Amino acid sequence: MAEEEAFWTLVVMTCELLPEGMYSRSLSGTITEMKVFQEVVKDKCKGLVAAVKQGGIIDLDMLVSPWFLTIYVNVLPAEAAVRTWDCFFYEGTKILYRIALAILKLIEDDVVKLRDPMEAIQYIQ
Numbered sequence: 001m002a003e004e005e006a007f008w009t010l011v012v013m014t015c016e017l018l019p020e021g022m023y024s025r026s027l028s029g030t031i032t033e034m035k036v037f038q039e040v041v042k043d044k045c046k047g048l049v050a051a052v053k054q055g056g057i058i059d060l061d062m063l064v065s066p067w068f069l070t071i072y073v074n075v076l077p078a079e080a081a082v083r084t085w086d087c088f089f090y091e092g093t094k095i096l097y098r099i100a101l102a103i104l105k106l107i108e109d110d111v112v113k114l115r116d117p118m119e120a121i122q123y124i125q
Contacts, residue, residue: 013071019093022069033068034061037097044101048108052120063124067103068096075103 001009014023021029038061042049052060067075072084076099087095107123114120 013088017088017092030065030069033093033096034059034065037061037064037068037100040097040101041104045104045108047112048104051112051114052124060124063121064100064104066125067100071096072099 019029019033021027022033023029038059041060049060071088072081075081076084084095084099087099104124111120111123114123
């Protein structure tokens with residue numbers, strides 16, 4: 001992809017495909033998405049939520065919001081991140097929730113076993 005095409009692809013992603021306000025100064029779109037995601041996680045990952053709260057971590061969304069903001073570029077291996085972007089272009093923002101939930105479900109048992117809250121934070125990140 002040429003440099004200009006890459007630029008316009010990024011513009012379309014940030015201005016048209018992602019929720020409004022995702023990259024605003026107030027991050028209002030990100031905050032909204034994290035509140036919705038937090039409710040999904042409470043329902044689907046009860047053990048993880050309990051472990052995180054017990055460890056003194058107030059909000060899981062502070063750990064997960066970078067995943068949404070970068071569309072998993074710095075979270076997943078390159079090949080998986082590219083596949084995630086493919087799915088994102090095809091299915092829209094719902095794929096962001098699905099992948100985050102899948103990651104949390106995969107690590108839930110390991111996080112629940114950790115005793116140190118800082119280890120849990122590092123493991124989730």
